Amino acid sequence: MSAAPSAEQGAWSSGLSTNDFAACLGAGLEPIAFVQGCTVVSWSFGGLAAAIQGNSLSGYRLSGYVEQFNCPHGYVSGDHKPYGMNYEQTWIEAAWATAFTGALARLVDEAKRLHAHGVIGIVERAQHRPESMAYEYTLSGTAVAVEGIAPPPTPFTTFLAGQKLNKLVEAGYAPVSIALAFVSVAVNASCVTEYQLRGGSWTWGNAPGGEIDQVSRAHDAARSTARENLRRQLDGDALHAADLSVVRGETAGGPHIDVTLRGNRVRRFKDFEPVPPPRPVLRLAKR
Numbered sequence: 001m002s003a004a005p006s007a008e009q010g011a012w013s014s015g016l017s018t019n020d021f022a023a024c025l026g027a028g029l030e031p032i033a034f035v036q037g038c039t040v041v042s043w044s045f046g047g048l049a050a051a052i053q054g055n056s057l058s059g060y061r062l063s064g065y066v067e068q069f070n071c072p073h074g075y076v077s078g079d080h081k082p083y084g085m086n087y088e089q090t091w092i093e094a095a096w097a098t099a100f101t102g103a104l105a106r107l108v109d110e111a112k113r114l115h116a117h118g119v120i121g122i123v124e125r126a127q128h129r130p131e132s133m134a135y136e137y138t139l140s141g142t143a144v145a146v147e148g149i150a151p152p153p154t155p156f157t158t159f160l161a162g163q164k165l166n167k168l169v170e171a172g173y174a175p176v177s178i179a180l181a182f183v184s185v186a187v188n189a190s191c192v193t194e195y196q197l198r199g200g201s202w203t204w205g206n207a208p209g210g211e212i213d214q215v216s217r218a219h220d221a222a223r224s225t226a227r228e229n230l231r232r233q234l235d236g237d238a239l240h241a242a243d244l245s246v247v248r249g250e251t252a253g254g255p256h257i258d259v260t261l262r263g264n265r266v267r268r269f270k271d272f273e274p275v276p277p278p279r280p281v282l283r284l285a286k287r
Contacts, residue, residue, distance in 0.1 A: 020162030037106030084190025121161030
């Protein structure tokens, strides 16, 4: 049975741009419907205002990346920080993972009900609700079908569409699924880091210029952890068109670094096969 939409099935819809729509039609992908999946989760940057004792923070047991930065001054005063700490906020990462997997499952479920082969041109949207600690995460895209071919048990998903998707197939790779990893690392600033961030002075002269080591280490840990987490999702496949975004926020104890790494999980299914170049046409009729 053909999976392509027909007049009897009703009007189709698409979230593609005009250029992407035309390119996908040329590749044999017929749009069926604009589909989406949404999840709302509880989201809390809890703990930076609280004291860190040992490896626990506000009732959470720290896991993942944890690094301590000791004070180099010795005892100065009762309110002087004895150490600072970088730590991975795994409870926030777990909330994000719940939001992503839930939204993706609902997106794919909509596509399956439409007998789609895949969802292309996926767009990711995230929004924090200021009136609460709610976090709304949405994935949307265009479900497509290939005429005359039975749909697979699970539709593929990809951020790509249009010429970018066509070039991927031309290179011998097929889209499998979108892949995302999110890592959040908080910085509870040590005394030196706090002085450097605020541009203040310390006991013996001004705070040193140059690199702020604790914050740099937090950035490096967040980025490398995100790459490693995403690599585990690929299961031997390749990652195409990877994009890494970094958001830096501020809380009571210092900055927190949120890293999102996204891309397309792809799998080779044939050798490189370039599309034949267009043939020139010579008109024989008189103008």
